Amino acid sequence: MKHFSLPLLGILLALFLPSLASGKSLKEQALPDSLAPGLEHLTALISTEKGRRLELDKIETVLSFIQKRKPENTLYYPEKKFNSTSIYFEFDIRTDLENILKYTYNPNIPAEAVMPASLRSSVWKNTAKDQKCPALLWNSLDNLKSPVEVNGSEYTVISPDIHTGAYYGYDQDRKLILCSYQGKKLFISLSRQKDRSEVGKKGLVLGSDYDWNYIYSGEKGINLPGLGWVSSYMYDSCTIIIYYETDPGKPLVRCAVFKWLRAGWSNLNMVKKTHLYKGLIRHKNCLKEVLEHPLLPRPEILENSFAEFKNKSTEALRTEIRKYFDYLCARYRNDKKLKKTKYAKLLKNKNYLLTLSRTEMLAILSKEYIKNILGKENRHTARLSKINSR
16 A cells, blocks of 8 residues: 655645536535434435335435525535545436436436446346346336335446546445325435445546547556556445426426545545536536437337347447447547547557447447437437437
């Protein structure tokens, strides 16, 4: 284990976690203490112990807070747990809960297709097939006399960090709960990281993060001068996401996120609230762009398209990904981040293509399919959006 002097540690912190321009104007505000018992109840539900069930009366204060108006430019954070940095974040999605479930928690629609800026891939591990969720939850929306719960575990790989380029893979326990509260539909997604993540690896965000083009090197480290050697990890993370139809008469759902994260290196937590904030802004913008897009096909059309991708041979997938890599090299040939690093050579390396698994190649095609539907520039895969588009 490496030990740093205090001056050097300060420099590393400044490099690893650069301050946010938008975060400077945010006022940090602790959540009311009255929310603590409800949040404790929800995090305890993620436990693998049997017999733990949601008790709605224990989270009434949490649900009441979610519905309240809040001042702008305020960064709320819940009580400290798991020795981690915490944040609360909320936003509204102009759709109904049924649509959110059909697109975002659908075993036949890859999660990375709906959240391409947040995920490289996500696989629900304890099912016979590579699925994100083993249940068609929306089929229970019309009969919610008692909560519907789904338990499982998931292997997740996140997209590269905008500043450091680091990306991580980790296992997490999951619990999904669908219920009704005071006549309104409520969906709760709970997750808790199982163990320390795999070591952070070097990735690259090509162009704007809104382009959703990422490179994954497979090489340990981060993309900061003099710090390429760093062995960084996500040590612990826990997330509560509550989707609440605040007004059943409108296609509008409040998405509320409570998040705790501890990450860094040498067992030092280098996460700041403002960086969690920016990560959730990234997630919000991406999810809203997909789910609110007027040209987004019906879920069943997406299901058929992704099923066709899965039926492709491994060699056919490699051919598609080779075209995608060639496109990236051409589009970003003048990008300094690509020209001055080894990533351009990596994209042209035939051996690198052979290292990609079917899951990783399918994730790329899924993102490209969605990007073309949304009008993102990528001409070579435009035909993908026509598959099963009738």
